[in-house]
Amino acid sequence: MSGDGTVGKALDVLDLVAGFGHPARFSDLLAHSPYPKATLYRLLQTLVTQRMLAFNPDRSTYTLGLRLVRLAHAAWDQSALAPIARPHLDVLSAEVGETVHLAQMDHAQVLYVDKRNARDPIPMYSQAGKVGPAYCTGVGKAMLAYLPEANLPGILSQQSWHAFTAKTITSATAMMQELTLIRARGFAFDDEEHEPGIICVAVPILSTGGAVLGALSVTSTTARTNLGKLAELAPRITQIARTIGQETTNWRFPEETAHPNRERA
Structure with a gap:
């Protein structure tokens, strides 16, 4: 678990989603998360709003977002x-x-x-x-x-x-x-x-x-x-x-x- 406040927790959640290797449901993430249900949900919503995660409402799943992909490409190049x-x-x-x-x-x-x-x-x-x-x-x-x-x-x-x-x-x-x-x-x-x-x-x-x-x-x-x-x-x-x-x-x-x-x- 990260000790770096909200930013650290958000990065933990990104790592968690990435670790599944496929679209993950909230229940799957909660089962592997160190954070309470309400905290995890709030972090997920913030990351979706910031386009770091994408949410599929039809399947109720989370995946890494396109903004994160863009940042990853920039980090790769730099x-x-x-x-x-x-x-x-x-x-x-x-x-x-x-x-x-x-x-x-x-x-x-x-x-x-x-x-x-x-x-x-x-x-x-x-x-x-x-x-x-x-x-x-x-x-x-x-x-x-x-x-x-x-x-x-x-x-x-x-x-x-x-x-x-x-x-x-x-x-x-x-x-x-x-x-x-x-x-x-x-x-x-x-x-x-x-x-x-x-x-x-x-x-x-x-x-x-x-x-x-x-x-x-x-x-x-x-x-x-x-x-x-x-x-x-x-x-x-x-x-x-x-x-x-x-x-x-x-x-x-x-x-x-x-x-x-x-x-x-």
């Missing part, structure tokens, strides 16, 4: 790495022929913002727009490894440490050791830690100032490759990640980019 990274993902995908993921950190979780399927696609959890755990995915660990050290305890305290497979790291202590290894070699692995048979190599995308912007990975299966072969791709993935980081910095954080005239002043 905040997500996807528009800048898109051509680079296309190049990497064509070169390796395996699944390519682009992700960003959403609080303590991973948000997949873009994806390229392998030439021979394989079923897996990740899809653009989905949120996944940080502690047992390659992109998540790659980002965690390069976060400011002061931020790590808070982020790690928010991980569920659920054992998805027998190889999942299930404690903050073990994860700290893993992150040290990742920083030493410059890339992370997912060694069947989130899904059986799914492996990947991932690198962070950093701004020119060293801030974590996201992560890039190449994912395959144990049936057709191994971690050693994926590790051979790390230099190329790192090269592309650096290009994305530089282009993103120039666009979003121009003050981080050296300005020759300013330096001479």
Whole structure:
């Protein structure tokens, strides 16, 4: 439950509606809402009035509204790495022929913002727009490894440490050791830690100032490759990640980019 007053409660309700993945009735929302019936109804009505939600009177259902869609598109263009990274993902995908993921950190979780399927696609959890755990995915660990050290305890305290497979790291202590290894070699692995048979190599995308912007990975299966072969791709993935980081910095954080005239002043 949000502690940010009315705005926080409204955002909780938007998350609730979005979480259903299909039009939801008031009774369904009430069953999963932390708010009393009257409060939930008032929040829903306000969100409908503001066009953040849409209400179908014939079916008595709520869905995400067009205003929210418009804002989402604006956020995608202005905040997500996807528009800048898109051509680079296309190049990497064509070169390796395996699944390519682009992700960003959403609080303590991973948000997949873009994806390229392998030439021979394989079923897996990740899809653009989905949120996944940080502690047992390659992109998540790659980002965690390069976060400011002061931020790590808070982020790690928010991980569920659920054992998805027998190889999942299930404690903050073990994860700290893993992150040290990742920083030493410059890339992370997912060694069947989130899904059986799914492996990947991932690198962070950093701004020119060293801030974590996201992560890039190449994912395959144990049936057709191994971690050693994926590790051979790390230099190329790192090269592309650096290009994305530089282009993103120039666009979003121009003050981080050296300005020759300013330096001479």
